[in-house]
Amino acid sequence: MNNHLKSHCIDIPVGTPALSASEQSRLASEIPEWSNVSGERIKREYKFKTYLDGIAWVQEVGKIAEAENHHPDIQILYRKVRIELWTHTVKGLSENDYILASQFDGAYRDFLEKCAKT
Numbered sequence: 824m825n826n827h828l829k830s831h832c833i834d835i836p837v838g839t840p841a842l843s844a845s846e847q848s849r850l851a852s853e854i855p856e857w858s859n860v861s862g863e864r865i866k867r868e869y870k871f872k873t874y875l876d877g878i879a880w881v882q883e884v885g886k887i888a889e890a891e892n893h894h895p896d897i898q899i900l901y902r903k904v905r906i907e908l909w910t911h912t913v914k915g916l917s918e919n920d921y922i923l924a925s926q927f928d929g930a931y932r933d934f935l936e937k938c939a940k941t
Contacts, residue, residue: 832891832919841915850921857924864909865920869931870902872938877904880934887926893919895927 842850844862851859857867871877881897881904888894898905908924910917 830918830922830925832893832922834892835910835912835917835919837912839913839917841910841913842917847916850918854921854924854928856928860907863915864907865916865924866905866907867924867927869904869906869927871904872902874901876938877902880904880931883930883934884927887930888923891919891923891926893923895923 857865860866877899881899896907908920909915910919
């Protein structure tokens with residue numbers, strides 16, 4: 824389990840610097856399924872058995888994002904959902920992005936277990 828599953832996002836004021844490449848690298852080790860996009864965003868694709876499972880997953884993502892007040896870009900595909908994260912106030916990546924990615928990954932594991940039982 825990684826350290827950020829138990830963390831929560833914080834307000835980051837405008838003008839706060841984005842994470843350095845070394846900070847990004849350190850935090851990326853906790854979310855290995857996520858890809859770094861030009862040092863400015865992170866993204867991941869989640870896969871599902873059905874289209875409606877993906878739709879249900881987006882609802883879960885929305886609840887987490889709203890609770891953390893940190894909102895991703897979401898793209899719904901046939902049996903996939905792509906999520907991209909970055910922090911607007913820093914115009915790049917902040918620790919909040921890695922916290923939210925960790926929370927999404929934990930919730931995804933729980934979601935798949937729930938789907939397997941039904």
